[in-house]
Amino acid sequence: MMLTSKSIKGREAHELGLVDVITSANELVNTACSWALEIVEKQRPWFKSLYRIDRLPDLVEVKDVLRFARVQTKKKAPNVQHPIVCIDVIEEGIVSGPRAGLMKELLSAKMLEQTQTSKSLRHFFFAQRATSKIPNVTNIGLTPRKIKKAAIVGGGLMGSGIATVLILNNFKVILKEVNEQLLSAGINRVKGNLQSFVRKGQLTKEDRETKFSLLSGVLDYEQFRDADVVIEAVIEDVLLKQQIFSDLEKYCHHNCIFATNTSTIDLNLIGQKTGSQDRIVGTHFFSPAHVMPLLEIVGTRQTSSQVIVDLLDVAKKIRKTPIVVGNCTGFAVNRMFFPYSQAASFLVDYGLDVYHIDHVITQFGMPMGPFRLADLVGFGVATATRKQYFQSYPERCYKSMLLLQILLEDNRTGESSRKGFYVYDDKRKASRDPDLRKYIEKSRSMGGVMQNPKLMKLTDNDIVEIILFPVVNEACRVLDEGIALKASDLDVASVMGMSFPSYRGGVMSWADSLGAKYVYDRLEAWSKDYGQFFKPCEYLAARAHQGASLAAKVDGAKSRL
Template sequence: MGSGIATALLVSNISVVLKEVNPQFLQRGQKTIAGNLEGLVKRGSLTKDKMSKAISLLKGALDYSDFKDVDMVIEAVIEKVPLKQTIFADIEKICPPHCILATNTSTIDLNIVGEKTNSQDRIIGAHFFSPAHIMPLLEIVRTERTSPQAILDLITVGKMIKKVPVVVGNCTGFAVNRTFFPYGQAAHLLVSLGIDLFRIDRVISNFGMPMGPFQLQDVAGYGVALAVKDIYAAAFGTRNFHSGLVELMAKDGRQGKINGKGYYLYEKGAKPKPDPSVQHVIDEYRRQTKKMPGGKLVTLSDQDILEMVFFPVVNEACRVMDENMVIRAADLDIASVLGMGFPKYRGWPHLLG
């Protein structure tokens, strides 16, 4: 994610210091950024001259010595609270007083992330969506202590890098991921009831989503799902469905698109194909969950599947609005379309939901 964010900044002529923990990771990050830029050139959205200019604006670093003059830091490490807290405590000592301290966390409460800093007014969420240099949405997360100036500055940066900034409140999952966390959970519940996994994806894709929930999980990778699972369970325990499917997939050596094998098979230059060999994992998952009544498969229509997947999302969207996590319902509309790919011609969630 960090490489994608850096790419988005670089193509907008913003200088970037990319900090990593060792030379190998730094080289890999720089290589990923170069690949992102080359991809933009191939698509015709960036010239070779502008690519060269973008690369010249990138500087690699293995410590924070180059952070003494920066205007904004965006942390984009894995979803581990102690690590994020340590990073913010360290950079606060080096960065200038006006520097925005932003985190790209997709889930964790910002008050916890910034707990060990003395600059709570500068802590803000800058939640990009993957791939960050292509996806247009930027969720700007405010806490009760985030200064208005920090919010305005991040909105300005968002517009500079051609993102659509939406200001949201601070809660587990924020606006978009919180609204859609029941989306994947409902799909997992349906599989536990005996509904074919690939049928669920087809129904959701035919509805207008870019891909179904299981292909989306493959593309996103299982690491994020495993990292945030306990966070969602703690925050929404009474309406959280415990699914062990991702753990079983990982145990079976499947990592999704990352290693070419998840619910689908991924081969270079080819469209993803359903992997029939995943059935034994699904069978074990159903055996463990024991959700099928009398051990028999449940029969549902396509409309039933749609409603079981999306109605919990509508309910969560209502909670998000009731808790004032978004300023207006239309903000959640925009975020759902730009962040999750919800088909705008469906007119939901604001109009239909």
């Protein structure tokens, strides 16, 4: 519990001996005073009440437990200090007595408070709580309208996940599909999602049935007439989305919010065939929608402030952390991370090993490397999104897609086909594939690319920086263009959307800990050696030359909201 910051409920804490008594809220103060007086009057032994050790096994067993905890902690959290310090404090209290343990805790807390990890975690804590504060939107006296009924178009993985999170939080939901077979599949996905919460002990069977009763399935738009919000969650097809929004306008009431779960497509394009631009908004959930904590709320310059306020309230009710961003290809999260996989591909083209790159990135703190992530997402999706970025940002994309194309031609599509950059067993466990080398050599040959001796000598730290500094660079552009309101929003987005390590504070906070000038100098040097992909943007250059923080307020930037 202490090592993972796991929260527990009162009754469990009482059973573990962490609290002495459970009482009602009304009696809390009286009960506490009564216990304190009994200790003062020696009716209760104060030593036992404050320094309980009666639940502990003998010292030999305790040391074995702590030794095992140290080994596991070093494996699971190799980049942070505080879990090991926590174990040290516990051991001191057991071996040398409670007073010695408390003194070590005090000194250790003071020491840890000064570390970069502590500063980063505190920054992230406050950044999370600041994402809902939107100038000229949340501070102009608008009150959220009541959203009681939501409709979802599309019952695939995303649509069913969104339906799940809504009914879990007591919203009535209509799920629409185009035929009975797809509708049944979508409803069954929602059932499966709810069952997963039952298996984990997070939902009772009775609660599951109550929540499921909030869902209804339809094949047309008739029941959308009293929906307060419609979320479109179909495939990334512009013409299909345009048709859906045009149809919605015919059936839904004039205050209904029209939301799209697109992850990359321009919202102005989606709403082009409607007269309702002021209520069109992006609600980009991350997959799986009923698990991932982030929600990107995407506004255009036409989207009304009332719609943003309404969706911020919905985000709060469904327990998502919202970030409000402007409209562009990729929005905030996907846009700032598109160079991530491209930088990794660049390194492989010029001689580095796929598996070594993934290992280095996971050692840095990401849950998986760029190639394992590509397998998880699937090469079809990866190829389609890359094409969109090539169209939108051609001057700064690493153009080579040969390796992915060659793998796709051989029916290696990622984890779903059990073969991608890795191979997968029946339990989806990934293993390295010696055959991958021949595909890489073929792509180098077709692209006329040779191994680069200088790049092949990169240290692990160099690899981290050459992959993540282009992400920082793109994040700076996102700020400069007014897509995001503040750097701390991008920190939250990087941690909660792409699993960047929270103990580094988020991608911008991490870059600031290194210094804007350092990041700029590295990118500038790489751009001279390896091309425009690494060219630092004006925002980063200005802050490097001024010695300013990347989080410093942007002068003259025009918000896209």
